[in-house]
Amino acid sequence: MPASSPVEREVRARIDRYGPLPFDDVIELALYDPDHGFYTSGGLAGRRGDFITSPEVGPLFGAVVAEALDRWWEELGRPDPFVVVDAGAGVGTLAIAxxxxxxxxxxxxxxxxxxxxAxxxxxxGDHLELTVPQLALPPAGRAAVGACGEGRFEPVFISLAELPAVGIEGVVIANELLDNLPFKLLERGRDRWAEVRVGVDPQGRLVEVLIPAEPRLAxxxxxxxxxxxxxxxxPLQLAASRWLREALTLVERGRVVVLDYASDTPSLARRSQDSWLRTFRGHQRGGPPLERLGSQDVTCEVAVDQLAQVHPPEVVRDQAAFLRAHDIDELVEEGRRTWHQRAHIGDLAALRARSRVREAEALLDPTGLGGFQVLEWKRPP
Structure with a gap:
């Protein structure tokens, strides 16, 4: 048997017991196994991590999101509390910005x-002062939470392992979360659809196994x-659809906002699997998804048409258009002015202002992050 990771050994053990495993079960273990999954054993976004998402480009993305939050807060009539759920928050980079x-x-x-x-x-808590969830979320309200002594003038931050269990007025925002949720895999046969499962060959290697898809999947x-x-x-992105359904139920007034690289199922069917099912490790493309389980990220383009079966989004646009709608150009121009005023000083404020231009170029790039899709569902619709 070839050398294997702890996740691979667990997958083999389950195959020995249950037979070939559904592809989404294997991806679940590869990414989220409590002890050895990619995200539980060191995999993360950032320059020192395995891939870059918009918040890790720099603070400009978070500044634009803050502008959007203000606008949405005003539209809701300035609710207090105004709850923003950052789903798939990673180490908290967006919250800090x-x-x-x-x-x-x-x-x-x-x-x-x-x-x-975990x-x-x-x-x-490294850079944010966290509050006990029971004190901060409705229906407890604001009165008990004074982050600045009597009264409160700073945001309250709380950390959870899953979406809150209470309804909110506010926003659920998911930046590059849905592409990391496990998905089933189907292949079109001559007469029927087949489900791609994972088995073990005589040499002990994990391999794909095609079985007739059950009627529901077909x-x-x-x-x-x-x-x-x-x-x-x-891909059949059933987990992403379940997540959206839960998020829409959570938001009583407000919106759900998803930012991700996305397409639709017919387009994915016309392309090679390697173009929409990708792996990453150390800022490089990884190997095949069944190799090095637990040591590389596994991502899949989000099929917008599948999410629309839950509820069609009210707004669909690319990330560049979303950022421009929420004043990224004004923030960049403000940065240019600050740089010209303080360039002779060369202090931190000047350097941060100068960096906004480069950050904006990356965030608006139509061949990169700027081409990501931003989907918005308003509640109530």
Whole structure:
């Protein structure tokens, strides 16, 4: 048997007991196994991590999100508390940037960092003063939470392993979360859809195994990709749809905002699997998804049409358009002015202002982060 990781050994043990495993079960273990999954054993975003997301480019993204939060807070009539749920918060980079931007809604803001990885969640308190969730979330309200003595003028931050269990007025924002949720994998056969599962070959290697898709999965394949050619593959993102359904239920007034690289199922069916199912490790493309389980990230483009079966989004635009709608150009121009005023000093404020231009270039790049999709669901619709 080839050398293997702890996750691979666990997968083999389950295959020995249950037979070939569904692809989403294997991805769940590879990313989120409590002891050896990628995100529980050191995998993370950032320049010192494995990949870069928009918040890790620099604080500009968080400043634009803060502008958006202020606008949404005003639209809701300035609720207090105004609850923002940062789903898939990682180590808290976006939360830190939002706080640094000093949004107008700050005195009403309860910011909930949701991160299922205990290792990443443990870092939330490194740069944020965390509050006990029971004191900060409705229905307890604001009166008991004075972050600045009598009365409160700073946002309240809390850290959870999953979405809150109480309804909120505010926003659920998920930046590059849904592409990391496990997904099933189907392949179009000559007469029927097949499900891609994971088995073990005679040499002990993990390999793909095709079995006839159960009727429910076959119907979904036909619904989402009726013209798929023989041999085409598609993801079934049932976990992402469940997450969206839960998020929409959570928000009583406000919106759910998803930012991710996205497409639709028919487009995915026309492309090679390697173009939409990708792995990353140390800022490099990784190997095949069944190799080095637990030591590389596994991501899948988000199929917007599958999410729309839960509820069609009210707004769909690319990230560049979203950022421009929430004043990124004004923030960059402000940075240019500050740089020209303070360049001769060369202090931290000047350097931060200068960096805004470079950050904006990365965030607006249509071939990169700027081409990501931003989906918004308003509640009530």
């Amino acid at each position: 939002v706080r640094a931007a000093s949004p107008r809604c700050g005195a009403s803001l309860t910011y909930v960092l949701v991160e299922r990885s 290792a990443l969640r443990a870092r939330h 119907r979904l394949g036909e619904r989402f990709a009726p013209e798929a050619p023989v041999g085409a593959r598609i």
